[in-house]
Amino acid sequence: MDSVRGDLFDPQCPTRRLLDRIGTKWTSMAVKVLAEASPEEVRFAELQRRMAGISQKMLSVTLQGLARDGLVGRRVEATVPPRVYYRLTPLGLTLEEPLAALREWAETHMAEVDRANRRSPEATADHRKPAGTAG
Template structure:
């Protein structure tokens, strides 16, 4: 056990951080950004902005997603108003997910962000290399142990 953690008596509650109206707005924005910036959400939105998609289609096209994570992400995106779920009365039931106009607007923003990243990729790589070169610690020399 770390000595630094022995005096912790209270847990920081996310509710306390969002008590003022300004803090509530910031918390809401961060929550939405966190939700839509996840790799699964982005993958689902990329597919559904191209047209309606069924669950199995999404499962095939969003590489690496589990059925459970796909279900949870679809529910969250539907709850946030980014997807519309349509159930057709067939046997077995046919369910399609479609991006809403709000999701299509988000898609346009994602394309702009992707374009920015592509335009500045070399600059970012160069900055990282410069930073890593300047911040690399000198090799720590340990004295030889007397034998």
């Protein structure tokens, strides 16, 4: 393991870019599906089926980023059409626990956050604006 540690509050630190990549709903969902299957692999089509609402392009971009970061392994079978399989790497497996905690928090507190959004002055002001007017 590298001894260099990031500093989120340093504007030049790559930690910020990493958090942007791993903090998306699609990354969290992909990691969950792959962690549940671990150590087995999951085909691209199965990932897309399990991640309702994700486009083929967005899934591809998400998996490419995770692979580039060393969090996901990719294997291609030379068939026609090619079969592409994904699995979490050991580093990727370490991401499942913190993302699971974040997913749990979001699912537990979503109703409270929704209520707060409905009560906020910004939501009330936006609601009162005539249709088609800018903010």
